[in-house]
Amino acid sequence: MNKAADLVEETRDGSSVIRLSGTLSVACLRDLPARLDAVTGPVGAIDLGDISHIDTIGAWTVHRTARRLGAKVINASDDARRLIDTVAGYDEPMAIRPDHVSPLQRIVGQIGEAVINSGTTLVGLLGFFGSTLVASWSLLRHPRRFRLNAVVQRFEVVGVSALGIIGLMSFLIGIVIAQQGSVQLKQFGMEVLTINLVGRLTFRELGVLMTAIMVAGRSGSAFAAQLGTMKLTEEIDAMRTIGVSPMEALVLPRTLAVVVMMPLLGFYSSIVxxxxxxxxxxxxxxxxxxxxxxxxxxxxPITDLYVGLIKAPVFGVIIALAGCFQGMQVKANAEEVGLRTTAAVVQAIFLVIVIDSFFAVFFTWVGWV
Known part of the structure; x- marks a missing residue:
């Protein structure tokens, strides 16, 4: 049976020593902390030679008393010493209220943090794109490792399952464009030009762009959530352990599926x-x-169709890489899966719009207007 904790004050070599005995655990401390708090005189050391067992509460009690009295702990066992040192490592002051920061300083800090995070993400995304290229080259050299079943399954998830929502969205967008355009053109008696507006705007821009946004919301988020969950459950680490490349088994099938399906979905969206x-x-x-x-x-003109079909696979690469990259960055907990999924969608849509603006300038420069 554990003996209750006790203390005795002694004088050794002209200095006062507190000798503790018994079990320093939460069940056996009893009034020991109050008795230690009552000690006010100068104390040179706290002797733990007669302690049979100590837990975290007991270690904290010893550390707090030693710090208050300026005493050193002597005759402690190795386990007791490690526990006391561990408790002492966490004994740091904590501010109850955060320091006051001026609004200007806070805004500048948030902008700086956003710039750093954006730069870090861009560098990581470029590195991930390089890893994808390396994995693609390795797969070309060893075509037997190509997972056709995985790619076909992603065709269904990315393409076939999205036909309904993309068709409905595209149909309604076509109606909105025609309705708003006819209202404005009616003022000049040129309602027939609504056909020009619907045709050129749909084939050249909105068909592929809205499809990319929808695929980013559906498939990009799904990629990030799936890979993030696999990271948390250590399935990806297990794949590496048995010699399977996650890039070849997980990233490439998803990327290839989105790249192949985006032109088809974009053309389908434009027609609807x-x-x-x-x-x-x-x-x-x-x-x-x-x-x-x-x-x-x-x-x-036929060039409008070419413009959309050229942009579609590029958008597909961006969506797949953003989703897979964010999913592979999950490390800590389940909450980060949600954060990374949101980041994947936002990042993919942002990059798609940026690249689309570059395409618009480029095709105008080459004369495809």
């Missing part, structure tokens, strides 16, 4: 948006479908 615009033109502007199609063939 055209149908939506034609529907509104037939209902609100009394433009027959045959006239709509004939006018569309006259005013929409």
């Amino acid at each position: 948006a055209i149908i939506g615009g034609g529907f509104l033109c037939a209902v609100a502007l009394d433009i027959p479908p045959i006239t709509f199609v004939q006018r569309l063939r006259e005013v929409v």
Whole structure:
């Protein structure tokens, strides 16, 4: 049975010594902390030679008393010494209220932190893109490691499952473009130019851009959540242990699926948006479908279709890399999975819009207008 903790004050070599005995545990301390607090005289040392057992509460009691009295701890066992040193390492003052920071300083600090995080993320994303290229080259050299089943499954998840929501979104966007354009053009008696607006804007920009945003929200977030969960459950570490490359088994199938499906989804979205615009033109502007199609063939150059199909796979690479990169960055806990998933969607949409602006300037410069 554990003996209750006790103390005795002694005088050794002209200095006062507190000798503790018994068990220094939370169940056996009893009134020992109060008795130690009552000690006020100069104390040279605290002797733990007669202690049979000590826990964290007992170690904290000894450390607090030694710090208050300026005494040193002697005759402590190795375990007791390590526990007391560990407790002492966490004995640091903590501010109850944060230091006051001026609004200007706080704003500048937040801007600086955002710039640093953006730069770090950009460098990491470029490094991840390089790792993907290296894995792709390795897969080309060893085609037997190519996982066709995984790619086909991602085709279904990224492409087939998204047809419904992308079709509905594109149809409604086509209606909105036609309706808003006709309202403005009606002031000049040029409602027929609504067909030009719907056709060129859809094939050149909105069809692929809105598809990229939708795929980023659906597939990019799913990639980040899936890989992040696998990081937390150490499945990715297990894959590396058995000699399977996570880049080849997880990242490349997803990237390839998005790159292949984005042009198809973009073309599908453009066609459905055209149908939506034609529907509104037939209902609100009394433009027959045959006239709509004939006018569309006259005013929409084939280069507009090429522009959309060229941008689509680039957007797919950005979406897949952003989702997989953020998923692979999960380290701490389940909360970070949600944060990384949100970051993947925001990052993918932002980069898609930035790259789209560069494409717009480039195609105008080469004469595809």
